[in-house]
Amino acid sequence: MIYCLGPKGSYTEEAAEIFSKIIKDKNIEYCNSIYEVFERVEQGNNNCYGVVPSENSIEGSVSLTMDLLLEFPVKILGEVDININHCLIGYSKDKIKKILAHPQALAQCRKYIKKHDWETESVLSNSMAVKKVYDMKNEELGAIASKKAGKLYNLNILDTNIQDYPNNTTRFILIGKDCEDSNDISFTNNDTTKKSTIIIELIGNKPGALYNILKEFNKKNINLTRIESRPSKTKLGSYIFYIDYETPENEKELINSLKNYVSNIKYLGSSNIFSKFL
Amino acid sequence: MIYCLGPKGSYTEEAAEIFSKIIKDKNIEYCNSIYEVFERVEQGNNNCYGVVPSENSIEGSVSLTMDLLLEFPVKILGEVDININHCLIGYSKDKIKKILAHPQALAQCRKYIKKHDWETESVLSNSMAVKKVYDMKNEELGAIASKKAGKLYNLNILDTNIQDYPNNTTRFILIGKDCEDSNDISFTNNDTTKKSTIIIELIGNKPGALYNILKEFNKKNINLTRIESRPSKTKLGSYIFYIDYETPENEKELINSLKNYVSNIKYLGSSNIFSKFL
Structure with a gap:
């Protein structure tokens, strides 16, 4: 079973369909929130997977996904990048007074x-905005x-590619339960480089x-692909x-x-980077 | 003139009042969005200031502020931390079906x-939510x-301290126009450590x-207080x-x-850290 942010027609669905082919599981179920996807994966068995957005080329990290990766006992099993082409959807462009969308989509089309x-209203997902x-x-x-x-809802496509920046891509990750009988062996993909993710809390909590x-990575010649800080939620200035x-x-x-340098470390696994052209 | 995110009653107002005493300017004008604050500062003269939230101890950076600090010709002149005590405001708790607030407040009270x-609806500021x-x-x-x-609106305080984490603090920054006849001399504050901010784009755009x-900072024994990455908006994986x-x-x-290591660097100035107890 694959849980993904719904309803049908979301960008996450596109990512879920790619992962569905890889893990050979056609059962996709739609959840109301990113939080619910994590909950379902945690409550399910080892054959339960989740698909959530992790990062966008314009807006940056999806903070909720980042926070839940720390909170829930999950690991990252794979990732895929999906091109975003935001369209204006409705009845008639001239009559529109208010735009409904997920906060990230609103931010991406700010200009x-x-x-x-137009006024704006945030809703839980873009496809929910269309449904509304x-x-x-x-x-x-x-x-x-x-x-x-x-x-899907028989509405008019009033405008296409309305995002402020042309290269708009969202990275989606496949998550699974973190348990002893690892579930990532079934779909190893030898062609691509594997990527690992760790979450660390530094001793003394000093950004310095x-x-x-970074010295350890440099000494071992390991390529970093991303560094992100998030608040530790204990006090301002602690990350x-x-x-x-x-x-x-x-x-x-x-x-x-x-x-030697961390007070906490969470290893989220080594995952496969999948191409969208499978 | 001090421009700050309105309407009256916002947390930003509290910060603006502190800055107002420091720069001895009692004219506070309320703007509809963070974007508008930056615009007004850019369009104004050297005596125009702006107050915007930059970072919260729970939710992290305010992405829009970060992006606009790069986009607009401004510098950071000061910062102050304000404790956030989110309250539930309305008529009767039992009858509530939908909560209005700024997206960060909704995120901070998620649990x-x-x-x-309850359903949620994002609006441009918390005080605007109350007004609505x-x-x-x-x-x-x-x-x-x-x-x-x-x-301020004669509504009932139905619950207090409703945020999910107890230590909820928001840092506000005072911005001013970046121009030759510097406007930060008038209120130097010798008691506190000064803090600088730079935005850099690394050569080759590699996080590694x-x-x-960091080696340069370490060699020179300079304390880092924060490192944040934001997408470069050109392609995914470039920061x-x-x-x-x-x-x-x-x-x-x-x-x-x-x-030697950057393709671009923007110096946002050296600013004073102010205490809220002046």
Whole structure:
């Protein structure tokens, strides 16, 4: 079973369909929130997977996904990048007064919305925005979502590629339960580089202590692909760091060397990077 | 003139009042969005200031503020931390079906809202949420905001401290126009450590290249207080970094040494850290 952010027609669905082919499981169930996806994976068995957005090329990290990766006993099993083409969906462009969309979509189309002087309302997903516009049959409402979502509800595609920046890509990750009888062996993908993710809390919680961590990676010639800080939620100015790197041969040695500098470390696994053209 | 995110009763107002005493300017004008604050500062003269939230101890950076600090020709002149005590504001707790608030407040009270199974609607600020609940006179609506905002509109404070984590603090920054006849001299504050902020784009755009930057800080014994990455908005996996550090005596030397490793650097100035108890 694959749980993904719904309803049908979301960008997450596109990612879920790719992962569905890889893990050979056609059962996709739609959840109301990213939180619910994590909950279902935690409550399910080892054959339960979740698909959530982790990062967008314009808006950056999806903070909720980052926080839940720390909170729930899950690991990352794979990732895939999906091109985002935001469309304006509704009845008639001239009559629109308010735009409904997920907060990230609203942020990604900020200049476009500002130009038209429309009000905005955040909803839990873009496809939910389309559903709402359809359900309410109100010509003053418009939604931001994929062309697919607009067609699903028989609404008009009033404009395409309305995002402020042209290269808009969202990375989706496949998550699974973190348990002893590992579930990532079934779909190893030898062609691609594997990528690992760790979450660390530095001793003394000083951002400067990050230098020691990066020194270890540099000494071992390991490529970092992403460093992100998130608040530790204890006090302002205290952070935890999310680090993505190309999985080295002797990963255990790396993790052990980092332990000298961290008070906490969570290893989220080594995952496969999948192409969207399978 | 001080521009701050309105309407009256917002947490930003509290910060603006503190800055107002420091720069001895009592004219506070309320803007509809963070974007508008930056615009007004850019369009105004050297005596125009802006107050915007930059970071919260739970939710992390305010992405829009980060992006606009890069986009607009401004510098950071000061910062102050404000304790956040989110209250539930409305008519009667039992009748509430939907909560209005700024997306960050909704995120900070996620567990509380989930427990009550309320719907949510994002609005541009918490005080605007209170104003909406007041204007619509609808008992099914509630707002999240400060006690002050609730009292301003004569609504009931139905619950206090409803945020999921106890230590909820927001850092606000005072921004000014970046121009030759510097406007930060008038209120130097010799008692406190000064803090500088730079935004850098690493050569080759590789997160691993961050190691060279941290090495320079380490060599010069300069304390880093924050490192944040934001997407460069050109392609996924390409980042720019925001670095805060205690301003060293020879800052010019530091900046010059960093230039070997960066393709772009924006210096946002050295600013004063103000206490809220002035």
